[in-house]
Amino acid sequence: MVDPRVIHSITIEACTGFLLLAGAAVVVKIVSDWWLRNLRGRSSRLDRWAISASKFAEPASYFALIAGVIATFVSMVTGSLAWPASQLVASETVHNKILVTSVSQTLFIGAIVLRARYRFEVWMSRGTGLSYASLVLTGDALMTLQNSIAGHLAGKGSLLDDVLHTLEINTHPMWVYPAWASLLILVAFPVAAAVVGLLLRRGRAAPGPGGAPGGGESKPSA
Amino acid sequence: MRPALLRLGALALAVAAILLGVLAVRAPAAPVSVTVPFKPTPVADADLDGDPATGAWSDALVVQLPLENGAASPYGSVTMYAKQDGTHLYLRMDGKVDVPWASAAGNHFWFGVLLSPASVTGHHQDGQDGVFFGDSSFTSGPPLFPVDTNGAKPPLVDASQDDLGEMRATGASAPYDFTAEWKRKLDTGDPGDVAFAADGTTGYYVYATTDSGGGGSGGGALSHNAVTNDNVVRFEVPRPEELPSYSVKIVHEAPQGVTPGMQAYLTAVLTNATAAEITWHNGTMTTDLRAPMTNLSEPVDQSGQTGWRFAAYLPAQPAPTQVRYAINASGPQGFRAESYFYTVAEPAAAGITPEQQETWILSLAASMSMAVSVVAVLYMYTGRRLRREGR
Numbered sequence: 006m007v008d009p010r011v012i013h014s015i016t017i018e019a020c021t022g023f024l025l026l027a028g029a030a031v032v033v034k035i036v037s038d039w040w041l042r043n044l045r046g047r048s049s050r051l052d053r054w055a056i057s058a059s060k061f062a063e064p065a066s067y068f069a070l071i072a073g074v075i076a077t078f079v080s081m082v083t084g085s086l087a088w089p090a091s092q093l094v095a096s097e098t099v100h101n102k103i104l105v106t107s108v109s110q111t112l113f114i115g116a117i118v119l120r121a122r123y124r125f126e127v128w129m130s131r132g133t134g135l136s137y138a139s140l141v142l143t144g145d146a147l148m149t150l151q152n153s154i155a156g157h158l159a160g161k162g163s164l165l166d167d168v169l170h171t172l173e174i175n176t177h178p179m180w181v182y183p184a185w186a187s188l189l190i191l192v193a194f195p196v197a198a199a200v201v202g203l204l205l206r207r208g209r210a211a212p213g214p215g216g217a218p219g220g221g222e223s224k225p226s227a
Numbered sequence: 228m229r230p231a232l233l234r235l236g237a238l239a240l241a242v243a244a245i246l247l248g249v250l251a252v253r254a255p256a257a258p259v260s261v262t263v264p265f266k267p268t269p270v271a272d273a274d275l276d277g278d279p280a281t282g283a284w285s286d287a288l289v290v291q292l293p294l295e296n297g298a299a300s301p302y303g304s305v306t307m308y309a310k311q312d313g314t315h316l317y318l319r320m321d322g323k324v325d326v327p328w329a330s331a332a333g334n335h336f337w338f339g340v341l342l343s344p345a346s347v348t349g350h351h352q353d354g355q356d357g358v359f360f361g362d363s364s365f366t367s368g369p370p371l372f373p374v375d376t377n378g379a380k381p382p383l384v385d386a387s388q389d390d391l392g393e394m395r396a397t398g399a400s401a402p403y404d405f406t407a408e409w410k411r412k413l414d415t416g417d418p419g420d421v422a423f424a425a426d427g428t429t430g431y432y433v434y435a436t437t438d439s440g441g442g443g444s445g446g447g448a449l450s451h452n453a454v455t456n457d458n459v460v461r462f463e464v465p466r467p468e469e470l471p472s473y474s475v476k477i478v479h480e481a482p483q484g485v486t487p488g489m490q491a492y493l494t495a496v497l498t499n500a501t502a503a504e505i506t507w508h509n510g511t512m513t514t515d516l517r518a519p520m521t522n523l524s525e526p527v528d529q530s531g532q533t534g535w536r537f538a539a540y541l542p543a544q545p546a547p548t549q550v551r552y553a554i555n556a557s558g559p560q561g562f563r564a565e566s567y568f569y570t571v572a573e574p575a576a577a578g579i580t581p582e583q584q585e586t587w588i589l590s591l592a593a594s595m596s597m598a599v600s601v602v603a604v605l606y607m608y609t610g611r612r613l614r615r616e617g618r
Contacts, residue, residue: 088353095383095579104591108598115602119609126613133609140605157452158351170440170450177381177442179579179587187589194600201604205611 009087016080021152023073024113028145030066031138033058034128042131063128067120070141074113077106097179102154104180109147116140258456261290262427265463266310267470270317272551272566275408277371277395279321282408284308287317294322295350295436297453301402305435313425313465317410318392323402326439326447328361328371328394334446336439337362338394338407341378342421343432348457350378350434356421357382360394360407362443370510371395372549372570373409377419381442387483388570389415391549393510405437413462416480425462433458475499475556475563476529485571491541491550495520496527496534500556500563503537507552509544509571520554544571 037055045052085093093099119137120127128134149165154176156163163169169176182190266286274282287310294303305322318340326334339359347354355378359365365374365384373390376382392409414422423431434456439447479495497503503520518539525536541550553566579587 097381097579100579100587104587104594107591108594111595111598111602115598115605118602119606122606123609123613127609130612130616133612136605136609140602166450166453175442179583181583181586181590182593184586184589187586187593190593191589191596194597198600198603202607205607208611 009083013080013083013087016076016083017152017155020073020076020080021148023069023076024145024148027066027069027073027113028141030062030069031141034062034066035134035138037062038128038134063125066141067117070113070117070120074110074117077110077113081106096158098154098158098176100179101176102151102158105147105151105154109144109151112140112144112147116144257293258458259290259292260430260459260461261288261309262461262463263309263311263316264288265313265425265465265469267312267466269312269315270310270319270408270410272391272410272553272568275317275392275410277393277406277408279319279406282319284310284317284319286310287319292320292433292435292458293454293456295434295454295456296438296449296451298449302437302449307435309460311413311425311462311465313467313470314412315410316413316423316462317408319406319408320435321404321406322437324396324405324437324439324447325401325403325449326445327398327403328369328396328405329446331363331367334439335361335363336396336405336437336444336447336449337451338405338437339382339435339451341432341434343378343434344421345430345432347378348432349455350452351382352378354378354421356419358390358409358411359443361396363445364443367547369395370548372510373407375411375420375570384572385417385419387415387417387419388572389417389420391551391568423462425465427461427464430459430461433460473563474560475558476532476534477554477556477563477565478529478534479554479565479567481567481569483569485544485550485569486573487546487571488543489571490543491569492538493520493541493552493554494523494536494538495554495556496529497537497554497556498529498532498534499560500535500537500558502558503554503556505539505541505552505554507541507550509550510548547572 037059040051040055041059045055088099116137119140123133126133127137153163153165153169157176181187264287268283268286270282270284287308290307290309291304292307294305296303301323302325305320308317308319308321310317320338320340322338324336324338326336328335337359338361339357341350342356342358343352344354357376357378358373359376359382360373361371362374364381365376366372371394373392373394375385375388375390377385390409390411392407394405394407396403396405398404411420413425421431423429435458436451437449438444438451439449441450476498477495477500478497479493482491482493485491493505495503505518505520506515507518508515518541520537520539523536523538527534527536537556541552544550548571549568550571551566551568553564555564556562
């Protein structure tokens with residue numbers, strides 16, 4: 006029988022690969038859109054590359070994002086099978102990994118929802134494109150951290166160890182907020198989100214400057 | 228030259244430069260593969276005290292063992308002394324570290340060793356066994372006794388403590404010297420420990436490291452986990468004929484799970500003995516105390532001979548320590564003394580307490596709430612923005 010840890014390694018490779026591809030594709034999309042908005046016409050070769058990259062990077066990032074999120078769920082299952090439950094429950098480092106993975110997975114799922122709802126148009130405005138990209142790239146940053154924690158769990162260390170050491174990030178003790186801070190965040194963030202939602206709704210009801218919508222937002226050239 | 232070839236050459240040069248840089252930054256020390264020799268002369272329990280000047284180590288194997296901290300000299304390796312007498316394994320590690328062991332709250336470091344069966348490589352693996360000296364997660368202050376753990380991450384303290392010894396650090400400035408000395412049975416009988424077969428062929432992995440700047444340590448810059456050295460040890464086949472023979476036999480298992488305030492009840496089956504006593508001392512006493520053993524008049528068959536069960540109480544210890552004791556048995560045909568130890572420790576915490584678990588669940592919920600709120604705001608913002616632009 007195949008060692009469950011081998012299967013877990015494969016699923017980890019899959020989700021990491023897909024999600025990094027999603028992040029890389031988003032970066033390519035941002036860079037190529039920036040070129041087309043600001044430097045178009047300076048180099049016809051780079052213009053052609055930017056158009057091609059912009060065209061292919063967007064669907065690639067969406068596909069990789071969906072595949073990565075699915076693979077992450079699979080790796081959660083294989084991970085729980087690969088390690089004794091007693092060790093998982095008793096390890097503070099495992100708790101850190103679960104916490105970081107949950108947050109990154111939420112951000113990735115949020116990005117998928119955003120992309121599924123607004124489709125390619127999410128890239129048609131600079132602000133919304135950056136919002137979408139920030140979700141994916143923050144998720145990638147957290148995924149990098151969670152993989153570093155996983156390296157510690159596997160006893161193999163991490164290439165980021167020196168960086169984490171410099172930043173005084175210790176993956177061993179359990180990362181927790183004080184109880185009062187957790188309760189405050191639990192209440193304050195949803196309330197703040199609701200308030201922002203109401204303000205946005207009110208802004209939609211009121212006419213824009215000069216009675217026209219848009220507020221001066223630049224439009225993409227591609 | 229064609230531009231494509233130039234680009235390829237530049238790329239190859241860049242890759243070579245990166246590889247060279249990576250290799251030059253940290254040249255790993257070579258792992259060792261050694262056989263621990265059988266030596267009939269044991270290291271006395273009293274000499275397993277972290278003092279490199281004492282103890283019968285002259286006949287031990289001596290080898291430079293690379294550490295998992297991957298540090299540069301003099302912090303990246305220790306001198307390992309090892310020997311076994313067919314029953315016990317004796318180990319001593321002399322090394323250097325960048326901070327003294329001042330206090331659990333101040334500057335301190337830890338030294339740890341993971342032992343693996345042949346089928347398990349790497350750190351913190353299932354089925355691994357560990358021993359840690361000076362980790363403030365386990366030890367509040369000197370004397371720095373060995374703590375028997377398993378291979379979990381972070382290691383969990385074994386319910387059965389099977390290592391006897393001590394670590395001491397000396398010196399006035401960095402690099403500080405440290406010596407860790409300890410013994411354990413080749414086969415402790417504890418399923419949580421790795422049982423070593425002294426057959427000359429079976430290999431076991433040994434991973435040793437120090438840490439002065441991470442969990443359980445503080446004040447230094449050494450991080451314990453930078454490289455993986457698959458050091459292999461084997462154990463020479465014992466030659467029992469070289470061991471001294473006695474007519475008096477002692478069969479005894481040291482007690483486990485002794486906590487502060489608990490009296491220790493010891494029993495032993497003695498053959499060809501008519502009287503026995505125990506001499507003992509704890510980690511801070513400088514002289515031995517004596518306790519008589521009582522014959523319980525219970526005969527026990529010992530491979531065709533009749534042994535008799537003897538018992539004694541050792542007094543409760545007020546604080547965590549290691550109690551070293553010897554059973555001295557005598558009879559008409561001679562005399563025999565055997566040394567043992569047990570660890571007095573607070574009950575090991577089983578990983579994470581329910582209070583910590585609750586705090587973590589609250590933190591998880593708060594983090595998720597934060598992430599979902601951010602996603603919701605971005606969702607609403609995106610909708611509003613695209614509508615304003617008439618898309």
